Amino acid sequence: xxxxxxIKESVVREYWEETGLELVDPKLMxxxxxxxxxxxxxxxxxxxxTFMCHHTEGxxxxxxxxxxxxxxxxxxxxxxxxxxxxxxxxxHVLTDKHMMYGKFTYTSDYQxxxxxxxxxxx
Numbered sequence: 001x002x003x004x005x006x007i008k009e010s011v012v013r014e015y016w017e018e019t020g021l022e023l024v025d026p027k028l029m030x031x032x033x034x035x036x037x038x039x040x041x042x043x044x045x046x047x048x049x050t051f052m053c054h055h056t057e058g059x060x061x062x063x064x065x066x067x068x069x070x071x072x073x074x075x076x077x078x079x080x081x082x083x084x085x086x087x088x089x090x091x092h093v094l095t096d097k098h099m100m101y102g103k104f105t106y107t108s109d110y111q112x113x114x115x116x117x118x119x120x121x122x
Contacts, residue, residue: 007049019069020061026053029093033103034085036110043108052093084112092117 001010012023030050036043060069072080077090085104092100099120105113 008051011049011051016058018061018064018066019056021056021058023051023053024055024057026051028099029096030089030100030102032085032089032101035103035105036108037105037113038108050089050093083110085115088115088117092119 001007002013005013007028008026011026015021015023015026028049029052030048032048032050034044034046034048036045070080074094077094078087082090083106085106088102088104089100096119100117101120102115102117104115107113
């Protein structure tokens with residue numbers, strides 16, 4: 001996030017910078033805490049906010065500094081390689097319309113140790 005940005009402004013800007021597409025009405029679907037631990041010592045902690053958006057405007061860029069972009073059908077998302085915790089996040093976003101809160105704890109080599117999820121009811 002840039003200084004002074006809201007999380008929504010940040011996702012719109014980041015998505016545009018990486019794809020050339022402007023998100024139209026992105027919806028916040030998840031707020032997650034990530035912890036990296038070695039034994040019982042906390043090494044790193046960050047937050048991740050997950051949005052869902054069905055409409056974009058603009059033209060897709062040919063190249064991206066962040067890596068190679070790959071567009072797949074929503075039915076194929078969970079077949080792609082990803083961190084174990086991300087599967088829980090994508091499963092929720094692709095099948096549910098409610099907000100979800102969660103915490104994921106990983107080892108320093110990114111093996112999932114534990115997680116908890118809390119689906120909002122409203």
